[in-house]
Amino acid sequence: MRQPSTLSRFGPVLAVIVAVAAAAGVADWWDAPARLSVHGGFVDLYAYRHGGRLVLDGLPLYGSRDPQTNLRFTYPPFAAVLLAPLALVPSWLAAALWTAVSVAALAGVILVASRALGRTVSGWQVALLTVGALALEPVWQNLTFAQINLVLMLAVLVDLAQPHRRWSGVLVGIAAGVKLTPLLFVVFLVLVGRRMAAGRAVLAFAATVVIGLAVLPGSAKAYWTHNLIKAGRVGPPENSHNQSVFGALTRLLDAAPPRLLWLAVAGPIAVAVVVLGALWWRRGDRVLGTGLAALAMLLASPVSWSHHWVWAAPIGLALWERSRWACAVWITVFVARPLAWPPWGEKREYQWGPLDHLPGNAYLLAALTLAVWAALQLTRRAEPRPELVPAGSPRS
Numbered sequence: 148m149r150q151p152s153t154l155s156r157f158g159p160v161l162a163v164i165v166a167v168a169a170a171a172g173v174a175d176w177w178d179a180p181a182r183l184s185v186h187g188g189f190v191d192l193y194a195y196r197h198g199g200r201l202v203l204d205g206l207p208l209y210g211s212r213d214p215q216t217n218l219r220f221t222y223p224p225f226a227a228v229l230l231a232p233l234a235l236v237p238s239w240l241a242a243a244l245w246t247a248v249s250v251a252a253l254a255g256v257i258l259v260a261s262r263a264l265g266r267t268v269s270g271w272q273v274a275l276l277t278v279g280a281l282a283l284e285p286v287w288q289n290l291t292f293a294q295i296n297l298v299l300m301l302a303v304l305v306d307l308a309q310p311h312r313r314w315s316g317v318l319v320g321i322a323a324g325v326k327l328t329p330l331l332f333v334v335f336l337v338l339v340g341r342r343m344a345a346g347r348a349v350l351a352f353a354a355t356v357v358i359g360l361a362v363l364p365g366s367a368k369a370y371w372t373h374n375l376i377k378a379g380r381v382g383p384p385e386n387s388h389n390q391s392v393f394g395a396l397t398r399l400l401d402a403a404p405p406r407l408l409w410l411a412v413a414g415p416i417a418v419a420v421v422v423l424g425a426l427w428w429r430r431g432d433r434v435l436g437t438g439l440a441a442l443a444m445l446l447a448s449p450v451s452w453s454h455h456w457v458w459a460a461p462i463g464l465a466l467w468e469r470s471r472w473a474c475a476v477w478i479t480v481f482v483a484r485p486l487a488w489p490p491w492g493e494k495r496e497y498q499w500g501p502l503d504h505l506p507g508n509a510y511l512l513a514a515l516t517l518a519v520w521a522a523l524q525l526t527r528r529a530e531p532r533p534e535l536v537p538a539g540s541p542r543s
Contacts, residue, residue, distance in 0.1 A: 192293030199234035208366035224359030263308035288454035316344030324355025338425035390510035417447035438462035485509035
């Protein structure tokens with residue numbers, strides 16, 4: 148008997164999710180102007196539309212700010228080209244489409260991760276898990292700000308959870324062309340032995356650079372020379388919502404750390420975590436392995452806002468298969484949002500006492516704790532769990 152296609156089994160549920168998300172996006176958009184100076188208010192969508200408008204008008208990409216939010220466009224030129232269609236539609240429609248796409252991407256992540264973990268899930272299970280994932284602070288912040296992280300996470304996870312696809316690696320390269328930090332997954336692909344996929348990722352990324360140079364030569368030159376290494380260009384690095392090693396050091400030292408100190412601390416940590424992720428991936432758990440690589444990316448980046456930590460969702464699914472207690476603790480951290488417990492914003496992080504740094508660096512500490520736990524678990528498991536290795540797939 149012919150098996151039903153993925154679209155026929157999940158299409159109706161996905162359609163409901165997308166429709167509800169679109170409606171929520173429009174409803175939230177009406178209230179957005181009142182919240183632009185606080186949190187959310189689709190501020191990043193405003194910035195994306197501003198960048199797209201500059202592309203369409205042939206103006207310099209990095210020399211102006213969005214008049215409504217006072218934000219600059221900070222992504223590579225290719226991202227502005229890709230996002231330009233958002234500037235062609237009314238803002239309410241852009242909000243609806245962006246919210247729907249983001250929630251659909253979250254559902255896609257749940258589906259891809261579940262299948263990679265060897266679980267058979269129905270459409271309604273995907274829907275329930277998707278709704279449950281909305282409780283995670285990185286996820287709802289991503290939707291409130293109208294960020295792009297959920298879409299990029301899906302692209303990366305598809306490539307790394309399904310490595311034997313013909314064009315595996317291309318989505319990683321495109322994701323890196325939109326936001327540079329996914330370049331770390333190219334290294335990860337090499338570490339797990341997928342060198343052809345790594346090569347395709349490099350070529351895809353190079354193509355995004357060429358497109359940016361061809362469409363916006365002046366802006367591309369400015370980005371790849373002056374703007375690339377300015378960590379502060381995307382916001383104050385001391386803010387508690389910056390859960391990177393650089394952010395933690397800034398809060399500890401009451402000033403941005405010297406570059407050599409940052410590299411000396413963040414470099415070895417990121418290398419250790421990405422290698423650990425590669426070992427888990429090779430042992431058969433591609434979701435946890437990819438998630439650890441994503442944590443290495445977040446720890447190494449100068450600025451990793453809390454809404455960048457959407458990888459908490461697939462990591463939670465992977466932990467559920469390994470340890471219910473570890474999963475419960477992990478999910479609790481990202482639902483409770485401890486980083487907002489101490490006073491934050493307007494440089495109040497510089498007045499933190501010793502105890503404030505524990506909740507104030509909660510995501511970073513959770514990532515480091517997970518890495519230690521994963522390393523200890525790895526020493527106790529000589530072989531991968533059979534149910535986590537897709538049938539017919541090599542284990543190396």
